[in-house]
Amino acid sequence: MIVEIGHFALVLALVAACVQGSVPLVGAQRNRADWMAIGTPSALLQFIFLAVSFACLTYAYVVSDFSVVNVMANSHSQKPLLYKVTGVWGNHEGSMLLWVLILALFGALVALFGGNLPAGLKARVISVQGWIGIAFLAFTLFTSNPFERIFPPPLDGNDLNPLLQDPGLAFHPPMLYVGYVGFSMAFSFAVAALIEGRIDAAWARWVRPWTLVAWVFLTGGIALGSWWAYYELGWGGWWFWDPVENVSFMPWLLGTALLHSAIVVEKREALKIWTVLLAILTFSLSLLGTFIVRSGLLTSVHAFATDPERGVFILIILLITIGGSLALFAIRAPQMRSGGIFAPISREGGLVLNNLLLATATATVFLGTLYPLFVEALDGSRLTVGPPFFDATFVPIMLPLIAACAVGPLLAWKRADLAGALGRLKFAAGAGILVLLATLMFADDGPWLAIPAMGLAAWLFVGAASEWAERVKLFRAPFAETRRRAAHLPRSAYGMTIAHMGLAIVMAGIIGASAWKQEEILVMQNGESIVFAGYDVTFLEMRRIQGPNYVAERASIRVEQDGEQIAVLTPEKRFYPVQGMPTTEAAIHTTWLSDIYIALGDEGETNAGEAGWVVRLYYEPLVPWLWVGSLVMMIGGVVSLSDRRLRVGAPQPKPAKAPSGQAVPAE
Amino acid sequence: MRTLFAALACWLLVVPAALAVQPDEILADPALEERARDLSKELRCVVCQNEAIDTSNAGMARDMRVLLRERLVAGDSDDDVRDFFVARYGDYVLMNPPIKASTYVLWFGPAVVLLLAAAFVWRAARRRKATVTPAAALSSEEQARLDRLLSDRDGT
Numbered sequence: 085m086i087v088e089i090g091h092f093a094l095v096l097a098l099v100a101a102c103v104q105g106s107v108p109l110v111g112a113q114r115n116r117a118d119w120m121a122i123g124t125p126s127a128l129l130q131f132i133f134l135a136v137s138f139a140c141l142t143y144a145y146v147v148s149d150f151s152v153v154n155v156m157a158n159s160h161s162q163k164p165l166l167y168k169v170t171g172v173w174g175n176h177e178g179s180m181l182l183w184v185l186i187l188a189l190f191g192a193l194v195a196l197f198g199g200n201l202p203a204g205l206k207a208r209v210i211s212v213q214g215w216i217g218i219a220f221l222a223f224t225l226f227t228s229n230p231f232e233r234i235f236p237p238p239l240d241g242n243d244l245n246p247l248l249q250d251p252g253l254a255f256h257p258p259m260l261y262v263g264y265v266g267f268s269m270a271f272s273f274a275v276a277a278l279i280e281g282r283i284d285a286a287w288a289r290w291v292r293p294w295t296l297v298a299w300v301f302l303t304g305g306i307a308l309g310s311w312w313a314y315y316e317l318g319w320g321g322w323w324f325w326d327p328v329e330n331v332s333f334m335p336w337l338l339g340t341a342l343l344h345s346a347i348v349v350e351k352r353e354a355l356k357i358w359t360v361l362l363a364i365l366t367f368s369l370s371l372l373g374t375f376i377v378r379s380g381l382l383t384s385v386h387a388f389a390t391d392p393e394r395g396v397f398i399l400i401i402l403l404i405t406i407g408g409s410l411a412l413f414a415i416r417a418p419q420m421r422s423g424g425i426f427a428p429i430s431r432e433g434g435l436v437l438n439n440l441l442l443a444t445a446t447a448t449v450f451l452g453t454l455y456p457l458f459v460e461a462l463d464g465s466r467l468t469v470g471p472p473f474f475d476a477t478f479v480p481i482m483l484p485l486i487a488a489c490a491v492g493p494l495l496a497w498k499r500a501d502l503a504g505a506l507g508r509l510k511f512a513a514g515a516g517i518l519v520l521l522a523t524l525m526f527a528d529d530g531p532w533l534a535i536p537a538m539g540l541a542a543w544l545f546v547g548a549a550s551e552w553a554e555r556v557k558l559f560r561a562p563f564a565e566t567r568r569r570a571a572h573l574p575r576s577a578y579g580m581t582i583a584h585m586g587l588a589i590v591m592a593g594i595i596g597a598s599a600w601k602q603e604e605i606l607v608m609q610n611g612e613s614i615v616f617a618g619y620d621v622t623f624l625e626m627r628r629i630q631g632p633n634y635v636a637e638r639a640s641i642r643v644e645q646d647g648e649q650i651a652v653l654t655p656e657k658r659f660y661p662v663q664g665m666p667t668t669e670a671a672i673h674t675t676w677l678s679d680i681y682i683a684l685g686d687e688g689e690t691n692a693g694e695a696g697w698v699v700r701l702y703y704e705p706l707v708p709w710l711w712v713g714s715l716v717m718m719i720g721g722v723v724s725l726s727d728r729r730l731r732v733g734a735p736q737p738k739p740a741k742a743p744s745g746q747a748v749p750a751e
Numbered sequence: 752m753r754t755l756f757a758a759l760a761c762w763l764l765v766v767p768a769a770l771a772v773q774p775d776e777i778l779a780d781p782a783l784e785e786r787a788r789d790l791s792k793e794l795r796c797v798v799c800q801n802e803a804i805d806t807s808n809a810g811m812a813r814d815m816r817v818l819l820r821e822r823l824v825a826g827d828s829d830d831d832v833r834d835f836f837v838a839r840y841g842d843y844v845l846m847n848p849p850i851k852a853s854t855y856v857l858w859f860g861p862a863v864v865l866l867l868a869a870a871f872v873w874r875a876a877r878r879r880k881a882t883v884t885p886a887a888a889l890s891s892e893e894q895a896r897l898d899r900l901l902s903d904r905d906g907t
Contacts, residue, residue: 319771319806326801428876440868448861455857468795469857470803470846477861607774688774698774 087152090140091231094181097133097188098221100126104191105214108207112279120207124195127210130217131192134185141181141230142172151237154178154230160243160662162633170254171244177230179257183374184220186258186265190294191217194269201290208276209269216268219401227394243662246634252312260305260332264370266298267339271367274360275409278416283356288349291363293725295343300721302336307714318668318683320702322597322710325474330453331373334446338366341442344435352497354424354432357417358439364413368406369446375402427499434492441485448477479533486540486591489584490547494554509543511550516543527600534599538592545588552581579724586720589713596678596706603703607688609696617703619680620644624652626697634658636669639684639697643673655684655699676712679704771806773813778820787820790832793846794819803846 104126111119141154145168150156158175159168173182191213198206247253273291277283309332314322323329342362348355375398426432452469459467490512494505520539527535555577556569604616608623615621624640636658643650653671660667670683685698778784788805794815796807804812822832836844848854889897
């Protein structure tokens with residue numbers, strides 16, 4: 085019964101979305117306030133119906149109702165409760181339901197908090213959200229219905245893939261989806277603005293926080309997925325330039341560009357057309373990311389064709405959304421006028437450079453990810469584009485971006501003094517050279533590029549800090565003055581500084597992990613000791629343990645340094661009987677500067693022919709900085725979101741002009 | 752984030768073996784082994800999704816790793832080994848696609864995109880400059896009024 089309620093609520097949500105997608109829009113075109121007002125209740129209703137629907141599916145998982153195909157295929161009565169709940173979105177159908185739920189949530193948020201938006205813009209935005217909702221709800225209902233029943237119900241379910249039974253991955257999809265779907269707000273605002281034919285600073289002031297929310301979650305989602313791969317897959321890798329990763333990385337790159345170009349629209353009313361295009365493209369890439377993973381398109385063009393029903397539906401949705409919005413853009417964009425002129429060397433110029441490089445980086449990842457598909461579709465030949473391609477093309481684009489990232493914030497709007505800005509970065513340059521020299525001394529091998537790159541990371545970190553120091557006049561003014569300035573600095577300024585510092589930390593982590601990783605693979609016996617990366621590692625014992633829905637063999641391995649015990653690590657090899665699948669659970673000891681990472685393999689024989697266990701030891705320098713840096717970037721985003729301007733949120737056309745006759749300093 | 756599906760494909764296609772390189776595969780000569788590891792990062796496990804044989808668990812990848820080491824022990828250069836695998840499996844086996852007519856778009860695409868975008872920005876900047884007529888210089892009367900206003904403000 086509850087399952088039927090969920091199913092019915094899903095249908096009602098589609099009906100609500102149809103109303104939401106049509107009535108307010110027609111109202112806005114005909115300027116009828118009563119029709120426009122329908123937007124708010126219909127968006128709220130769609131969200132409520134979807135929340136009910138999602139709750140019903142979750143209920144079916146929690147009580148293990150195996151008469152539902154979806155529950156049967158992805159759950160098991162013995163599974164821990166946490167993974168019963170997260171199993172709801174651990175499969176195609178459930179994850180689509182989560183997607184539309186988040187979409188409806190964003191729509192409802194505009195409906196609730198959009199009171200200060202112009203009525204026409206609000207109605208149009210809500211309608212565009214409604215269209216996306218219609219497309220996805222129809223896709224879910226007609227091709228991926230999670231509420232389908234099975235008769236007779238089986239005694240037990242097939243269980244969730246053990247790799248997904250992990251706290252890191254349990255929350256990876258929701259975060260990623262909030263990120264993907266969050267960009268739908270920028271998209272809806274962009275399409276609404278194109279329909280209206282008008283963009284102003286107020287528009288950007290609305291788009292930016294939503295983009296920022298999406299960006300924070302997408303950053304978290306990507307980092308979480310990377311972290312999961314690192315500890316779960318058992319060989320210490322964290323990024324593979326795999327198509328599935330790339331499709332989540334592309335919206336992140338372009339979303340980052342959007343975040344920056346929206347600043348120019350808000351502050352200077354320039355780059356309007358470009359920002360609208362970015363908003364459309366970013367969400368298009370999010371759609372691509374959602375679908376490409378699920379459609380099997382990436383395996384091969386042929387795999388895509390094996391499930392034509394879903395595949396064709398997906399293609400139609402992509403075609404209408406991306407093609408339609410781009411066509412609208414092509415018609416409307418020439419009529420829009422951008423204001424704000426600026427010299428090439430200026431804050432705007434810096435942000436244009438940021439956009440140029442980020443867009444090129446996105447194009448590079450796009451090419452590398454989809455090129456094998458083009459080639460295969462064209463002449464049937466197959467091609468692999470792997471990490472070496474991305475190392476050769478993506479890295480050279482990112483290095484100038486990082487270098488410029490320290491300079492840009494020091495440039496003034498409109499026209500800036502580059503020499504002056506560089507002069508104010510002398511501490512950053514000093515820190516960069518110092519770190520470069522230190523790296524040169526300590527790094528005995530690894531690629532040469534890693535050495536200047538470490539210097540560049542230090543340059544960015546100290547550069548971001550000096551921009552803040554500059555603004556608060558640290559050490560150049562009395563301390564009280566500095567404190568007063570620090571307190572009055574807007575939170576968005578702090579957000580930027582923090583996020584840029586986070587980027588520098590992530591960069592150092594990437595370099596350390598890829599340049600100086602050490603590895604040892606060997607067979608160890610009880611009581612055996614080896615020296616690895618300056619640590620004494622002793623294999624103590626092997627024990628069999630029983631988990632809630634798995635059995636495991638757990639090794640105890642002692643790690644000592646200079647005769648002092650640092651940790652006893654317990655890597656496991658698990659076996660999940662329901663799915664008949666083994667997994668490895670690596671054990672990690674972190675010093676925050678580096679990780680010692682131990683994974684357990686099969687039983688093996690030593691060179692002398694004696695029985696032992698295969699042990700993989702990894703020394704991963706700076707890897708923890710990847711996660712710390714990502715977190716710092718997210719914190720930067722959140723701090724920026726708490727800016728008063730956004731909290732108060734009123735999209736007033738401009739801050740009240742100072743009384744005439746008094747010049748307003750360009751900021 | 753490792754693709755789940757890639758990981759799964761490899762785990763499901765083959766009898767679950769252990770992880771990647773096994774101790775018994777490792778060559779005694781460390782220099783040769785290092786070359787083997789570098790090369791095995793460049794070669795794709797042909798039954799997996801986008802995974803190098805260096806990290807793949809598939810039986811096929813293990814066979815390829817063993818074969819690769821046999822070639823090295825037999826005295827092949829790195830290029831010989833690459834050619835050997837390309838002859839068997841085609842360009843598909845290389846993680847680093849070769850630069851040739853069919854991959855020009857791939858390899859030079861990013862640079863072309865960057866140049867085109869830069870040219871577009873440059874053109875837009877010039878056009879914008881052209882449409883904005885520079886403000887005429889202040890007349891002496893205006894200048895005097897400006898000076899007066901400025902000195903007024905200093906006074907307050």
